[in-house]
Amino acid sequence: MDSKITEDQLIVARYPLLYEDRDASIQESLIPFGLEIRPGWFPLVDSLSCALEKEIRIYKEEYPDANCARCHCPKKDHYGCLSWTPGKCLAVKKVGKYHSWKYRHFKFKPAFLATLLTTIFYFARRVKNKILDTLFYKYETCYCEKYRHPHPRASQVKEKFGTLRFYMTHTTDKMDKLIGEAEKLSEVTCENCGEPGTLRQDGWWRTLCDKCEEKK
Numbered sequence: 001m002d003s004k005i006t007e008d009q010l011i012v013a014r015y016p017l018l019y020e021d022r023d024a025s026i027q028e029s030l031i032p033f034g035l036e037i038r039p040g041w042f043p044l045v046d047s048l049s050c051a052l053e054k055e056i057r058i059y060k061e062e063y064p065d066a067n068c069a070r071c072h073c074p075k076k077d078h079y080g081c082l083s084w085t086p087g088k089c090l091a092v093k094k095v096g097k098y099h100s101w102k103y104r105h106f107k108f109k110p111a112f113l114a115t116l117l118t119t120i121f122y123f124a125r126r127v128k129n130k131i132l133d134t135l136f137y138k139y140e141t142c143y144c145e146k147y148r149h150p151h152p153r154a155s156q157v158k159e160k161f162g163t164l165r166f167y168m169t170h171t172t173d174k175m176d177k178l179i180g181e182a183e184k185l186s187e188v189t190c191e192n193c194g195e196p197g198t199l200r201q202d203g204w205w206r207t208l209c210d211k212c213e214e215k216k
Helices: 007-015 037-062 111-127 130-136 174-184 211-213
Strands: 092-096 137-141 154-160 164-167 197-200 205-208
Touching: 007 037, 037 164, 037 174, 164 174, 197 211, 205 211
Parallel strands: none
Antiparallel strands: 092 137, 154 164, 197 205
8 A cells, every 4th residue: 555645545535525625725625635633543533424424325315306506406407317327407597687685786886776776676576567677687507517415424524622523514304413423532532543542631632641641
């Protein structure tokens, strides 16, 4: 085995659904920074990841045709929706030309004119006037290039106040229970070597065993 491969990379490779955002932009997720924990907790995170991966597979089986996580359009609107890898979304969306009713988004600077246009825009939506509808709305093809199932994903794994913190995009009750148990277990597991430890504070919260505390 390549000596350059770290425990972090091995865990991510074992559970592709859970860590699917590993190569995503940091604007979308914090998991690209890696598992921000010490070596003693890697077995704990590995066990938790295994359990979460199984729950994600169950989730995908229960909701196989869930709306796309990127564009929120139905799966049937994506090209090749019956294939294993549905592609670009073909939906046509009705999009507002103005992103907000606040007058600063209008090209007109005078406040009274902006207020008037805002009021007209509001009532135009209420009565669904076809003429004003064409003025305030436009139709665009969906921007989504590939269907993505909205299953739960890890968004950040780190240490905080001496204990494990495992964050996800969203969870089920079973996932919350698994994460809670792992976080409690981290309070009695040395973060350096994995042996039984206790939560200590000397200006910085750490969970360490007696030997690691003496070395520190």
